[in-house]
Amino acid sequence: MSGTTKLRRYHAAVWDEPLVLEMGAPGRRGQHYGAPSDGIRAAVGDPAALIPAAMRRAAPPALPEISEPDVLRHYLHLAQETLGMMGISLFGTCTMKYNPRLGEALAVDPRFAELHPLQHEDTLQGVLEIVWRFDQVLRALSGMDQYVFQAGGGAAAAYTHVCVTRAWLAARGELGKRNQIITSIQSHPCNPATAAAAGFEVVTLMLDEKGYPSLDALKAAVSDRTAALMINNPDDMGLYNPHIAEWVRIVHEAGGLCFYDHANFNGVMSKIRAADLGFDACMFMLHKTFGVSKGGGGPAVGAYGCREHLVPYLPGPLVAKEGERYALRSPGPHSAGKVREYLGNVQQVLKAYVWARGMGLEGIREASDMSVILNNYMEKELLKIRGVTRSHPGVDGWRMEMTRFSLEQLYQDTGVSVFDVQNRMVDFGIDAFWLAHEPWVVPHPFTPEAGEMWSKEDVDYWIAVLKQISDEAYTNPEIVRTAPHNQAVKKLRGESLDDPANWAMTWRAYRRKRAARAG
Amino acid sequence: MSRAHPWMPNSTPEARAQLLRHLGVSSSEELFAQIPAEHRARGFEGMPPAITAEHELARHVGDILARNEDPTKVLSFLGGGLWRHHVPAVCDELVRRTEFTTNVWGTPSSDHGRNQVWFEFQSQLGELLDLELVGLPVYSWGTAIGNALRMAARMTGRRTVLVPHCMDPDRRGVVANFCEPEGTGTHLRVVEVAADAAGRLDLGDLRAKLSADVAAVYFENPAYLGAIETGAAEIARLARAAGAETIAGVDPVSLGVLAPPSAYGADIAVGSTQPLGVHVACGGGVGGFISSRDEPRYAKEYPTLLLSATETVAGELAYSLALFHQSSYGSREDGKDWTGNSTYLYTVANAAYMALLGPQGFRELGETIVARARYAATLLAAVPGVAVVNGDACFKEFVVDFAGTGKTVAAIDAALRARGIHGGVDLSKAFPELGQRALYCVTELHTEADLRRLAAALTEVCAR
Structure with missing residues (x-):
């Protein structure tokens, strides 16, 4: 099917854009500030003299001096040197979605953007209503009883869960006794990392031949020290654990809580509900499944939901509907406190609400279906490409919305690595695919996720590009190994950035270290 | 679907049928065979109906948002760590660019423009702070403090941290979460240091609480209650003498006129990125930074992702992650703390903001803010019954004491609200010992007429 797809003559914009710190000229200005009025000056005197001498800045910061249009054009050039979703990105586990521009536009309306969270709640009724309404949407989709949006991302929602677990244990007098959190080697690293940061021991379960x-x-891992299970399902390999309800029962019998990391919700939304499976709590990433823009890594939202028995331990405040009015309420004395300031990234909750209402249950069903249909379509086509295999070849059947593939065979045959292939794909306007979280359970992994926003033509193009690169690897591997060729810059030289002599997180450090090296 | 959904190109019956035919199945249901029947959801009660027409959805959401009071028609003095400053129009355009909003993780070449923005964020913020190592941002100022305290604990092997008693309750709550509770293996004991009358750290109390178990002393400049921390150098000296790290929380817009944290000996600087060109967005504008000297001792404890400059095979300047394996992405539970999606998009606004202002803009901004704030303090101090606690020591926020009016801050705020004014942050709940006091914030957005209007309204409200 993809054999007839024509490859695009893509080339990234190349601006050779200087660093902003090297731009401009002395005296140029990009922004003026109004001087204090005559009345203010008459009352307070010389503004410069208002700062105690010892606390005054001695030398001005070495920032550039640039006119406004030049700042604008500089950053527009940098935007053009960023591929983003201008091309095709099937970055697995992140569920690349269309971000409805209506939500993006509403969120920057000054009537929303200029609200302060410490205003009296009477003046924030619209925001509180959006939060409350979206909470209802997630309750319907998961069966949970309450959501909180304070967590600024998925990892922060996992952290929220370990904080809720601590508060729950403390209220039961079991803090310090139940000190283990169980997860799997295929869970996102944020699950074990947040558990450890919150003071728990991490018990990591390995995979058996079924994936x-x-x-x-699990039975061997649970005990009277089990505080919680933190698990995703399906995993990033597209495998759904059919025993998950039994898992929940086993952990509950041992006295622990069960947290469902719904990072991979796209394929199962409208198919299962975390509460129906017995989970106590779950998490959705609004910047993944619910159509909110990713921004290169946030601002994001990890929507954390739980059943009634955990509500008293949630971080606060919570939004409640009281008659026709919306109010901020504290969860009470056992609350886990705050995982972040204020209510959370409410502008992203607004965008997610726009997405959810624009989709409705029918649209969400369609998206779930299409994400699984397209993944299996891709799998069938990708496995025809020389050098491509999939994880757990012995596990038959359809995968969910993702499949974990491997380029190990390609590497063995040609010496072309999965990184080389990533670098070559961007030459065709296709952004990097996701490899796999640490640790890799298959060599040279890659994990595309088709989702629902990409047309079949886009997916065929993606497949055709990988086919092209496989052909290149077997006939002219050098072109792949030296890629990219059509980008703003070439591939990295690959020096170690774990070496203090090399790493440079600021321009100042870079110049100092390069001078020392030259010198 | 009866009509193809506007956001889903394959939602035509033909496309679906073609794909299913290719897979050799008659229905999408067959593809979900992995999920046992008993796992399937039985219903979705409470799910609201779809509104697929954009004009109808815009009206629906617009009607809800109209139930907020219109903030553009209100004169607000709220701050407390989240401040309304002017957001240059250039920042607004850039932060909405599709390339930046839709970006995730590409290759060093396909992300080159974004990486350069990140590096320019780190580099310019480093110039403002006068520090050579700046990490990619974290969720918020509060989480930056929490991360930094935990860095200091790992560096020193000590388990007590000192923080100001007078600290924003939201930030303090986050710090508690990062350090407590007792009974867990990672517990850090948080000890509060008292404030002097203006809200600066009480140096006597600090001396008394410094011990061989103190990993870090955290303070803010300006302090939460608004005063410029004139004791900063002495705080850092005392902390260093006790073997503790000094962590300063700073307001980046103050740094055109206030000394950078390096000047008074801070080891680690943290703060909010929000004032640098980001709207408050009802709390959604928060972002945090962590910065320090460029020494391996610090670098190797950062939980954030760190973007470094490097070169390509052709010698071009390019960017990649440094010390990735110490992050939780690289090492799971053995990583330094944890990280994840953060507030990286705002670095676009932050970088453009710093480039637009430059050294002259930051100086002008700082001077006009401090002049306006001092003027406001003078006006309010003249209102009968009202006292200003630290007006002559402030940068942009100061404490107003309403004890002499016989009224509560809540009652005064309600009366101000009726006049289209939002009074400052009510301190009486978090700090009952301070009585009926509020924290007023004044920025470049407040004109002389605005400040006179506030004083007149307070005169009227307090007299009743």
Whole structure:
């Protein structure tokens, strides 16, 4: 099907854009500030003299001096040297979605953007209503009883869960006794990392031949020290653990809580509900499944939801509807406190609400179906490409919305690595695919996720490009190994950035270290 | 679907049928065979109906948002760590660019423009702070403090941290979460240091609380209650003498006129990125930074992702992550703390903001803010019954004491609201010992007429 797809003559914009710190000229200005009025000056005197001498800045910061249009054009050039979703990005586990521009536009309306969270709640009724309404949407989709949006991302929602677990244990007098959190080697690194940061021991279950940990492994791991299970399902390999309800029962019997990391919700939304499976709590990433823009890494929202029995331990405040009015309420004395300031990234909740209403249950069903249909379509086509295999070849059947592939065969045959292939794909206007979280359970992994926003033509183009690169690898591997060729800059030289002599997180450090090296 | 959905190109019956035919199945249901039947959801009660027409959805959401009071028609003095400053129009355009909003993780070449923005954010913020190492941003100022305290604890092997008693309750709540509770293996004991009358750290109390178990002393400049921390150098000296790290929380827009944290000996600087060109967005504008000297001792404890400059095979300047394996992405539970999606998009606004202002803009901004704030303090001090606690020591926020009016801050705020004014942050709940006091914030957005209007309204309200 993809054999007839014509490859685009793509080339990235190349501006050879200087660093902003090297631009401009002395005396140029990009922004003026109004001087204090005569009345203010008459009352307070010389503004410069108002700062105590010892606390006054001695030398001005070495920032550039640039006119406004030049700042604008500089950053527009940098925007053009960023591929983003201008091309095709099937970055697996992140669920690349269309971000409805209506939500983006509403969120920057000054009537929203200029609101302060410490205003009296009477003046924030619209925001509180949006939060409350979106909470209702997530309750319907998950069966949970309350959501909180304070977490600024998925990892922060995992952290929210370990904080809620601590508060729950403390209220039961079990803090310090139940000190283990169980997860799997295929869970996102944020699950074990937040558990450890909150003071828990991490118990990591390995996978059996079916691609998920066995029931026996779980039974051996639970004990009276089990505080919680933190697990995703399906995993990033597209495998759904059919015993997950039994897992929940086993952990509950041992006295622990069960947290469903719904990072991979796209394929199962409208198909399952975390609460129906017995989970106590779950998390959705609004910047993944719910159509909110990713921004290169936030601002994001990890929407954390739980059943009634955990509501008292949530971070606060919570939004409640009281008659026709919306109010901010504290969860009470056992609350986990605050994982971040204020209510959360409410502008992203607004965007997610726009997405959810624009989709409705029917649209969400369609998206779930299409994400799984397209993934399996891709899998069938990709496995025809020389050098491509999939994880767990012995596990038959359709995968969910993602499949974990491997380029190990390609590497063995040609010496072309998965990184080389990434670098070559961007030459065709296709942004890098996701490889796999650490640790890799298959060599040279790659994990595309088709989702629902890409047309079949886009997916065919993606497949055709990988086919082209495989052909190149077997006939002219040098072109792949030296890629990219059509980008703003070439591939990295690859020096170690773990070496203090090399790393440079600021221009000042870079110049100092390069001078020392030259010198 | 009866009509193809506008956001889903394959939602035509023909496209679906073609794909299913290719897979050799008659229905999408067959593809979900992995999910046991008993796992399937039975219903979705409470799910509101779809509104697929954009004009109808815009009206629906617009009607809800109209239930907020219109903030553009209100004179607000709220701050407390999240401040309304002017956001240059250039920042607004750039932060909405599709390339930046839709970006995730590409290659060093396909992300080159974005990476350069990140590096320019780190580099310019480093110039403002006079520090050579700046990490990619974290969620908020509060989480930056929490991360920095934990860095200091790992560096020193000590388990007590000192923080100001007078600290924003939201930030303080986040710090508590990062350090407590007792009974867990990562617990850090948080000890509060008292404030003097203006809200600066009480140096006597600091001396008394410094011990061989103190990993870090955290303070803010300006202090939460608004005063410029004139004791900053002494705080850092005392902390260093006790073997503790000094962590300063600073307001970046103050740094055109106020000494950078390096000047008074801070080891680590943290703060909010929001004032640098980001709208408050009802709290959604927050972002945090962590910065320090460029020494391996510090660098190797950063939990954030760190973007470094490097070169390509052709010698071009390019960017890549440094010390990735110490992050939780690289090492799971063995990583330094944890990280994840953060507030990286705002670096676009932050970088453009710093480039637009330059050294002259930051100086002008700082001077006009401090002049306006001092003027406001003078006006309010003249209102009968009202006292200003630290007006002559402030940068942009100061404490107003309403004890002499016999009224509560809540009652005064309600009366101000009726006059289209939002009074400052009510301190009486978080700091009952301070009585009926509020924290007023004045920025470049407030004109002399605005400040006179506030004083007149307060005169009227307090007299009743």
